[in-house]
Amino acid sequence: MKNYLPFWLIIFVSFVIIFALSAFDGISIGSYKPKSSGMYDNLTRQRSISDDMPDEEKAISDSTAVAQQPVPVDTASKVILFIGDSMLDGLSPRLAAYAEQNGHTLYTVIWYSSTSERWGKSDKLASYIKRIKPGYIFLCLGANELSVKDIIAKRDAYVKKIISDIGDIPYVWIGPPNWKEDTGINRLIATNAATGCYFKSDGMTFERGKDGAHPTRSSAAEWMDSVARWMPLHCSHPIKMELPESDFGRPARVYVHQPDEN
Amino acid sequence: MEILQRLYENIADCLSYDSGQPMLFSSGTFWALFLLFVPLYSLLKRNFWQMVVFVVAFGLYFYYKSSGAFVALLIITSLFDWTLSRLMVRLRSKAARRWCVALSLTASLGILGYFKYANFFLWNISAMVNGNFQPLELILPVGISFYTFQSISYIIDVYKGKVEPVRTWLEYAFFLSFFPALVAGPIVRCDYFVPQIRENRHASRNEIYYGFWLIILGVIKKAVIADYIAQYNDLIFDAPGTYSGFETMMGIIGYTMQIYCDFSGYSDMAIGLALIMGFRLSKNFDFPYKARNLSDFWRRWHISLSTWLRDYVYIPLGGNRKGTARTYVNNFVTMLVGGLWHGAAWKFVFWGAMHGAGLAVHKAASPYLSRVGTGRAGRWFAWLLTMSVVAALWVFFRADSWSDACVLLSRAVSDFSLSYALPFASARTLWLIMMAVIIIAHALPTSFWDRAGQWFVASPWIVKLILFLVVAQLVIELRGEDVTPFIYFQF
Numbered sequence: 140m141k142n143y144l145p146f147w148l149i150i151f152v153s154f155v156i157i158f159a160l161s162a163f164d165g166i167s168i169g170s171y172k173p174k175s176s177g178m179y180d181n182l183t184r185q186r187s188i189s190d191d192m193p194d195e196e197k198a199i200s201d202s203t204a205v206a207q208q209p210v211p212v213d214t215a216s217k218v219i220l221f222i223g224d225s226m227l228d229g230l231s232p233r234l235a236a237y238a239e240q241n242g243h244t245l246y247t248v249i250w251y252s253s254t255s256e257r258w259g260k261s262d263k264l265a266s267y268i269k270r271i272k273p274g275y276i277f278l279c280l281g282a283n284e285l286s287v288k289d290i291i292a293k294r295d296a297y298v299k300k301i302i303s304d305i306g307d308i309p310y311v312w313i314g315p316p317n318w319k320e321d322t323g324i325n326r327l328i329a330t331n332a333a334t335g336c337y338f339k340s341d342g343m344t345f346e347r348g349k350d351g352a353h354p355t356r357s358s359a360a361e362w363m364d365s366v367a368r369w370m371p372l373h374c375s376h377p378i379k380m381e382l383p384e385s386d387f388g389r390p391a392r393v394y395v396h397q398p399d400e401n
Numbered sequence: 402m403e404i405l406q407r408l409y410e411n412i413a414d415c416l417s418y419d420s421g422q423p424m425l426f427s428s429g430t431f432w433a434l435f436l437l438f439v440p441l442y443s444l445l446k447r448n449f450w451q452m453v454v455f456v457v458a459f460g461l462y463f464y465y466k467s468s469g470a471f472v473a474l475l476i477i478t479s480l481f482d483w484t485l486s487r488l489m490v491r492l493r494s495k496a497a498r499r500w501c502v503a504l505s506l507t508a509s510l511g512i513l514g515y516f517k518y519a520n521f522f523l524w525n526i527s528a529m530v531n532g533n534f535q536p537l538e539l540i541l542p543v544g545i546s547f548y549t550f551q552s553i554s555y556i557i558d559v560y561k562g563k564v565e566p567v568r569t570w571l572e573y574a575f576f577l578s579f580f581p582a583l584v585a586g587p588i589v590r591c592d593y594f595v596p597q598i599r600e601n602r603h604a605s606r607n608e609i610y611y612g613f614w615l616i617i618l619g620v621i622k623k624a625v626i627a628d629y630i631a632q633y634n635d636l637i638f639d640a641p642g643t644y645s646g647f648e649t650m651m652g653i654i655g656y657t658m659q660i661y662c663d664f665s666g667y668s669d670m671a672i673g674l675a676l677i678m679g680f681r682l683s684k685n686f687d688f689p690y691k692a693r694n695l696s697d698f699w700r701r702w703h704i705s706l707s708t709w710l711r712d713y714v715y716i717p718l719g720g721n722r723k724g725t726a727r728t729y730v731n732n733f734v735t736m737l738v739g740g741l742w743h744g745a746a747w748k749f750v751f752w753g754a755m756h757g758a759g760l761a762v763h764k765a766a767s768p769y770l771s772r773v774g775t776g777r778a779g780r781w782f783a784w785l786l787t788m789s790v791v792a793a794l795w796v797f798f799r800a801d802s803w804s805d806a807c808v809l810l811s812r813a814v815s816d817f818s819l820s821y822a823l824p825f826a827s828a829r830t831l832w833l834i835m836m837a838v839i840i841i842a843h844a845l846p847t848s849f850w851d852r853a854g855q856w857f858v859a860s861p862w863i864v865k866l867i868l869f870l871v872v873a874q875l876v877i878e879l880r881g882e883d884v885t886p887f888i889y890f891q892f
Contacts, residue, residue: 140440142603143440145862146439146613146677147440148862151436153869154436157874173874174874174878182408182411183408183411225632232643353635356639356640387640397831
């Protein structure tokens with residue numbers, strides 16, 4: 140037993156520290172804020188959706204209220220800005236194929252591991268809008284925030300900031316492809332997004348890659364196809380999105396940001 | 402009360418079987434359980450049978466967490482083979498003993514064949530007769546190939562009189578369900594392992610810390626490096642032909658390092674865990690990418706499988722005792738079996754066949770090579786050629802289909818341009834850093850790693866704690882939302 144004690148104490152103390160870091164989100168060491176292991180959230184999460192959160196169904200029905208009254212498709216060629224997290228690795232080549240087919244120009248900005256908080260805190264979106272002057276914006280954000288506790292208190296301001304940065308430019312926010320129950324990110328986006336601007340991906344079936352989270356390339360292409368089919372019926376500002384002949388395309392330019400950038 | 406209820410429900414959730422969440426050595430659930438396991442194990446170690454029962458129960462639970470109800474299959478296999486082995490020693494007639502071996506092999510290979518190869522076999526039959534193939538809804542039990550091979554080697558060794566049959570089922574179940582090696586090897590041999598159970602040796606503090614060191618190395622290889630570089634490699638392999646030649650080449654080199662880090666990282670963790678418990682498992686990897694020919698590569702890669710195939714396929718086929726031509730054929734057939742062991746698909750058969758052919762070519766060319774390649778340039782050329790063959794064959798191993806593999810290889814060669822290097826470096830900086838780290842680490846001499854291990858063992862506890870915490874936080878920082886399974890789980 141005595142041989143094991145020092146080793147056991149080391150792993151016990153490590154476990155306690157990692158657990159504590161997951162319980163107190165605000166802890167930082169200098170400018171470094173350790174990412175949470177999610178251990179505390181996993182142990183204390185509610186198994187059913189609580190009633191004090193916004194009514195998702197209402198929010199979603201609001202944001203898809205134009206379903207009964209399809210809006211005429213804007214057939215003009217657009218400069219499209221597509222921003223978001225690593226999900227864009229799968230979505231962007233398919234959206235690029237749509238852009239090539241329909242005369243749009245696509246610029247993609249992938250910020251790996253990004254969240255609404257990181258986009259909301261940074262001026263990246265405003266800066267890209269100023270530089271590229273898009274006529275249409277697609278976003279795919281939220282996948283890295285499925286487990287954030289008290290999400291509304293923590294992220295509401297950032298989601299609002301992103302939508303405020305977008306301003307009057309028509310947009311579609313593609314919701315995260317849930318691989319587990321979220322703590323409210325879908326509700327939060329649905330509540331804040333303008334009517335007919337939020338595509339809810341939760342509930343769709345995906346073929347996942349080896350990480351169990353990201354859809355495979357072909358599944359991501361089908362995901363983008365679903366967005367394209369949804370747009371003429373439900374989107375408040377549908378643009379020309381005819382089915383492309385090629386499976387994948389290349390954006391005019393891809394900007395990549397690493398997880399540690401601010 | 403509500404929080405306690407939630408805690409209870411969530412802990413119960415974590416501890417029950419979830420088909421999408423096998424228990425990995427790098428997961429929080431495993432470490433939480435290991436925290437409980439260590440003190441109980443050290444207390445029960447004083448009494449042999451209490452220790453055996455406890456470790457078997459933990460091993461079976463570990464397997465249940467990864468494979469659910471298939472734990473029953475593991476129990477049945479162990480009961481069946483142990484009973485046959487006990488029966489064999491009582492039988493005087495050689496023919497009757499042979500029947501026991503045949504029965505055991507039929508059962509073991511039958512179960513493995515049904516779960517792993519039935520759909521492959523039916524699909525090929527259907528393709529030959531232009532039928533409408535509907536795959537059977539089969540789930541492959543995790544690690545079945547590993548424990549089946551352990552079980553086969555045990556029965557054959559008992560038949561040949563190389564090992565005494567294990568006295569009790571509990572000891573045999575201990576051997577077969579030993580959780581560090583249960584789901585992805587190394588393939589443990591009875592003659593090496595069972596005496597260690599009976600010895601019931603207490604691990605020294607140095608052994609415990611050296612095991613801890615191996616676990617840390619394994620976690621870095623698997624959960625930090627392999628899982629991170631996999632994110633890019635998967636993009637390349639999921640959409641062959643849509644990336645430039647340079648990017649494709651990087652993806653191929655990336656996968657070559659990923660599969661090494663993934664599998665050798667798992668082996669390091671398994672060996673480390675066993676050492677902490679006082680058991681020695683044999684080395685499974687010996688810097689395989691330092692090999693300068695394919696024979697050397699297979700002496701360094703997945704050593705427990707290579708030696709198993711040598712002892713139970715190659716040598717029974719005649720080995721090198723029946724002439725040169727037959728030696729080549731035996732090599733080829735052995736590697737075909739090795740390829741098929743990895744999976745039920747023609748791409749694995751092709752991968753194995755090419756390695757078999759490569760081994761035969763190397764054996765045939767050996768007399769001439771020794772005259773040509775002794776200088777530094779010759780050694781570099783030999784290494785480069787070996788690595789190119791190994792990396793190119795990994796493409797067939799990983800790609801979804803034969804045609805995808807061909808597209809990837811042709812793209813990497815025909816469209817290769819260094820002009821992509823700078824934009825690639827700026828877009829994939831961390832990926833390149835990870836690759837550089839593992840390539841440099843792999844190139845360092847073995848003595849460096851021995852010294853590093855000794856330094857860790859001798860270091861103060863605070864250093865160990867900080868190192869472990871840094872590695873754990875690195876895993877958390879770099880991981881995707883869900884943990885990537887070990888590549889070798891599927892075999």
